[in-house]
Amino acid sequence: xxxxxxxxxxxxxxxxxxxxxxxxxxxxxxxxxxxxxxxxxxxxxxxxxxxxxxxxxxxxxxxxxxxxxxxxxxxxxxxxxxxxxxxxxxxxxxxxxxxxxxxxxxxxxxxxxxxxxxxxxxxxxxxxxxxxxxxxxxxxxxxxxxxxxxxxxxxxxxxxxxxxxxxxxxxxxxxxxxxxxxxxxxxxxxxxxxxxxxxxxxxxxxxxxxxxxxxxxxxxxxxxxxxxxxxx
Amino acid sequence: xxxxxxxxxxxxxxxxxxxxxxxxxxxxxxxxxxxxxxxxxxxxxxxxxxxxxxxxxxxxxxxxxxxxxxxxxxxxxxxxxxxxxxxxxxxxxxxxxxxxxxxxxxxxxxxxxxxxxxxxxxxxxxxxxxxxxxxxxxxxxxxxxxxxxxxxxxxxxxxxxxxxxxxxxxxxxxxxxxxxxxxxxxxxxxxxxxxxxxxxxxxxxxxxxxxxxxxxxxxxxxxxxxxxxxxxxxxxxxxxxxxxxxxxxxxxxxxxxxxxxxxxxxxxxxxxxxxxxxxxxxxxxxxxxxxxxxxxxxxxxxxxxxxxxxxxxxxxxxxxxxxxxxxxxxxxxxxxxxxxxxxxxxxxxxxxxxxxxxxxxxxxx
Numbered sequence: 001x002x003x004x005x006x007x008x009x010x011x012x013x014x015x016x017x018x019x020x021x022x023x024x025x026x027x028x029x030x031x032x033x034x035x036x037x038x039x040x041x042x043x044x045x046x047x048x049x050x051x052x053x054x055x056x057x058x059x060x061x062x063x064x065x066x067x068x069x070x071x072x073x074x075x076x077x078x079x080x081x082x083x084x085x086x087x088x089x090x091x092x093x094x095x096x097x098x099x100x101x102x103x104x105x106x107x108x109x110x111x112x113x114x115x116x117x118x119x120x121x122x123x124x125x126x127x128x129x130x131x132x133x134x135x136x137x138x139x140x141x142x143x144x145x146x147x148x149x150x151x152x153x154x155x156x157x158x159x160x161x162x163x164x165x166x167x168x169x170x171x172x173x174x175x176x177x178x179x180x181x182x183x184x185x186x187x188x189x190x191x192x193x194x195x196x197x198x199x200x201x202x203x204x205x206x207x208x209x210x211x212x213x214x215x216x217x218x219x220x221x222x223x224x225x226x227x228x229x230x231x232x
Numbered sequence: 233x234x235x236x237x238x239x240x241x242x243x244x245x246x247x248x249x250x251x252x253x254x255x256x257x258x259x260x261x262x263x264x265x266x267x268x269x270x271x272x273x274x275x276x277x278x279x280x281x282x283x284x285x286x287x288x289x290x291x292x293x294x295x296x297x298x299x300x301x302x303x304x305x306x307x308x309x310x311x312x313x314x315x316x317x318x319x320x321x322x323x324x325x326x327x328x329x330x331x332x333x334x335x336x337x338x339x340x341x342x343x344x345x346x347x348x349x350x351x352x353x354x355x356x357x358x359x360x361x362x363x364x365x366x367x368x369x370x371x372x373x374x375x376x377x378x379x380x381x382x383x384x385x386x387x388x389x390x391x392x393x394x395x396x397x398x399x400x401x402x403x404x405x406x407x408x409x410x411x412x413x414x415x416x417x418x419x420x421x422x423x424x425x426x427x428x429x430x431x432x433x434x435x436x437x438x439x440x441x442x443x444x445x446x447x448x449x450x451x452x453x454x455x456x457x458x459x460x461x462x463x464x465x466x467x468x469x470x471x472x473x474x475x476x477x478x479x480x481x482x483x484x485x486x487x488x489x490x491x492x493x494x495x496x497x498x499x500x501x502x503x504x505x506x507x508x509x510x511x512x513x514x515x516x517x518x519x520x521x522x523x524x525x526x527x528x529x530x531x532x533x534x535x536x537x538x539x540x541x542x543x544x545x546x547x548x549x550x551x552x553x554x555x556x557x558x559x560x561x562x563x564x565x566x567x568x569x570x571x572x573x574x575x576x577x578x579x580x581x582x583x584x585x586x587x588x589x590x591x592x593x594x595x596x597x
Contacts (some may be wrong), residue, residue, distance in 0.1 A: 034293070086423050089481055090439075107419045109412065118398075195590055198475055202444065212368035212446035213453065213467055220447040223439070223481035 007052035007121060008032045012042030012068060013083065014061050014062045022055070025110040028219075031117075039063030043071040046078070053120055055113075056100070058091050066094045073099035077127065079120035081113070093177060093224055100175040120171040126172065126232070134169055136217050136230045138207050143169060148207075155207050160185060164200050168218070168228035177225040201226065246406070250292040254300035257284040262307050274312050278329050281308050285333055289340035301337035305330045369538040370425065379422045381414035388414075424552040426538065427485070432560040436482070438563060442590070443480040445473050445508050445515060452488045459492060462500035466508045476515060477587050478564055486560040486568075489553035490519040490580045498523035512564065514583040522577035531570045557582065 009031045013019050019035050034049045036042035039060040046054055046068075054072060057066040058147045067078055068093060080100045084092040091102050101123065102116050121146040132151045134141045139150040146162055148155040157165065168176055182191045190196065204210075210217045247325040261284045266275040281304040289297035309319060313326050389408040396404060430436050446469045453465070476483075487506075495505045498521045505520040518571065533539050535558045538551040558568040568582035 087426065107416060119434075192441075193590075195475055196444055196592060198444045198447075199592055202471075203448075212444060213448075213450045213469060215450055220451050222484045223441070223450040223479070224446060 004085065006030055006032050008034060008049060009117070010034045010042065010046055010051035010054040011035065012036045012039065012045075012051060012054065012060065012065075014038060015057075017099065019084075021110065022113075025114065029117075035172075036160075036213075039065060039068045043068050045074045045075070050076075051135070052124070053117060054083065055077040055081050055083060055117075056095075057083045058088050058095060059085060064091075066091060066098050069095055069098045069100050077124070079124045081116055081120055083108075089223065093179075096175055096177045096224065097179050103175065122173050123172060127170075131169060131172065131232065134172070134230050134232060136228075137210070139208055141165065141169070150209075157207065158183055160200055161204050161207070164197075164204060165228075167228060169230070172228055172230060172232075175221050175225050175227050179225075181225065197226075250296035252508070253292060254288050254296040255303060257288050258300055258303040258307055260284070261304065262311060265308070265312055269312065274314075275329075277312050278308055278333070281305075282333055282336060285337045286340055287597065289337050290344055293344060294338075294341040297337040298334075301334045306384045307334055308333075328341055357448065366537065378418055381418040381421075382442040384414040385411050385418075390563060415474040424556060427556055428552050431563070436563070438482070440477050440479055442475045443478050443483070445469060445584075448480055448484050448487060449506065449508070451484050452491060455484075456488060456491055456495070460495050460504070463495050463498070463501045464501070465491075466505045468505070469509070470510070473508055473510055473515060474586055475589055476582060476584050479560075482560045483564070483584070486505055486557040486582065487517065487519075489557045490517075490582070493553050494519050494578075494580065497521070499520055510586075511583075514585045515579055516583050517578050518581045520577060520579045522573065522575070524578075525572060525576050526570070526578055530586070531572065534570050535568055554580070 003092065009026055011019060011022050011026075011033055013022065013035070014037050016037075019037075023035070025035050034045060034051060035186075036045045039062050042054075042056065042060075045051075055154060056065050056068055060068070065082060069082070072078065072080065079102075082095045082100045082103045083106055084095070084103055085106050092105075096103065101120050104113050116226055132142065132144050136144065136148075137150075139148055139155060141148045143166055148157055148162075148165075163185045166179065167181055178194050178197060179191045181197055182193055184195065186196060202212070205215070205218050208217060210221065217229050219229055221227055258281070261280045264280050268277055268280070285297065285301050285304055288300040306319075309326070309330070310317065385404050388411045391399070392404060392407050392411075399407070449467060449469050453460070453467070489503065491506065498504070502521065502523045505518075505522075507520070508520045509516050509518075530539075534555045538557040539554070554568070555581075561568050561584065565585045566578070566583040571579045572579065
């Protein structure tokens with residue numbers, strides 16, 4: 001593992017021009033970048049360089065980007081961000097289901113990618129230390145005691161609402177897909193029952209004073225899943 | 233593959249009903265002939281059969297026409313030509329009758345065939361002309377909408393590459409920003425052209441899931457935050473709106489195109505209102521703007537491909553946003569249209585059909 005001042009980022013991308021601007025953007029931010037030009041190589045480089053984070057393009061020539069993610073996930077929880085084209089909506093969801101933490105759609109501004117990288121690195125650090133408390137707006141959530149309160153008022157969450165919140169909190173700031181949430185909360189036989197999620201998400205938003213139209217904490221990723229934004 | 237099979241069944245089906253009609257027509261003639269028999273000449277009964285064969289040949293295809301002719305000859309011979317009840321013919325002149333009936337069937341079905349073929353050819357020509365018109369509109373739009381941003385990108389980036397060090401920081405930043413803006417705009421144009429093509433060729437399969445319209449609206453507002461910043465956006469989506477079973481990513485795009493369209497064609501500072509309401513069997517979504525107004529002709533054509541309106545404050549409009557919106561909602565079984573807002577402005581509406589919401593597992597609260 002590299003020293004924490006200069007996290008190492010693996011970029012798996014076949015287009016040289018895209019690698020070029022990613023490299024300069026990453027270096028300006030103080031990251032060290034390692035580059036792979038193909039999927040198979042990328043999976044190997046991930047194992048040898050043990051980067052702090054991997055950026056994987058979904059349109060690789062030799063191997064499905066989703067398979068690269070699966071190979072990495074076999075042994076490492078390192079944060080993975082995928083680069084997807086707009087027509088790759090399906091592949092993007094597969095990549096997230098396979099364990100990618102976040103995505104950026106091409107064409108993107110480097111600022112957007114860098115923000116995602118920072119959030120993913122924070123998420124990894126948190127996952128290592130273990131997150132127990134969380135602040136959602138004016139409410140404090142204790143994940144171990146399974147309580148939520150806003151000032152003196154206790155927010156009474158049902159067991160399912162709490163599990164939904166806890167699953168999102170485990171991936172704080174990252175995208176959690178519908179399938180991941182449904183499987184985690186209701187089991188694999190309900191992986192397609194998105195209406196469950198809609199109903200419980202609405203209840204959760206109501207209890208935390210959030211709103212589907214202008215969400216500040218429970219953010220919708222249309223057709224993909226949800227993302228929880230909260231402070232520790 | 234499935235489409236092919238459907239077509240085969242479609243072809244088989246009218247064919248057999250064609251033969252059934254032919255047999256029915258002959259049976260009807262036989263009944264008529266039976267009624268006429270004692271009072272009319274056998275030759276006149278032959279005329280009735282001839283009429284039936286003519287009608288079958290006109291309305292149906294060659295096969296049923298020949299079948300009708302043969303059946304007519306057979307029935308006429310066995311039932312009416314002496315010796316009755318047998319297939320033999322005593323009088324040679326009836327042979328001529330048979331030949332004529334058959335000949336008439338063949339001649340007429342051939343004529344009908346060639347007329348039909350001409351009609352098909354003409355329809356194909358019309359389709360080709362339409363395809364050609366769209367192709368040239370597409371080329372015109374690509375050359376117009378892509379050439380400007382390309383020129384800006386080439387010019388601004390070459391300034392940066394060649395004279396970057398002689399420019400001050402704000403100038404460099406402004407050039408780089410315009411490269412980014414134009415590239416993003418171009419990418420959106422290209423995405424729209426691709427999306428329209430995919431929608432038209434049926435390359436898009438709906439991924440329907442239960443979705444909350446409020447969430448889709450929220451995602452659109454977040455995505456368009458920058459573009460809507462200059463407008464006053466009012467959102468009225470009731471919280472108790474039922475769930476819809478849709479491809480949420482596509483509906484997000486349809487709605488986003490409507491909002492983007494209103495923002496682009498109305499002056500900064502004006503109101504854009506987004507409303508969703510439940511009706512009996514569907515949900516209706518309305519995006520209203522309150523500037524300008526469209527003629528009846530424009531209202532009727534505004535959702536058509538490559539229809540362009542005047543753009544406020546520069547920029548281009550590829551004229552596909554609304555067409556994509558309509559294609560998406562139609563794919564969902566809804567429709568999209570535009571109407572005038574009293575007092576000036578335009579309301580863009582689309583509907584999404586409602587389905588029965590599935591049951592939820594109950595949980596004690």
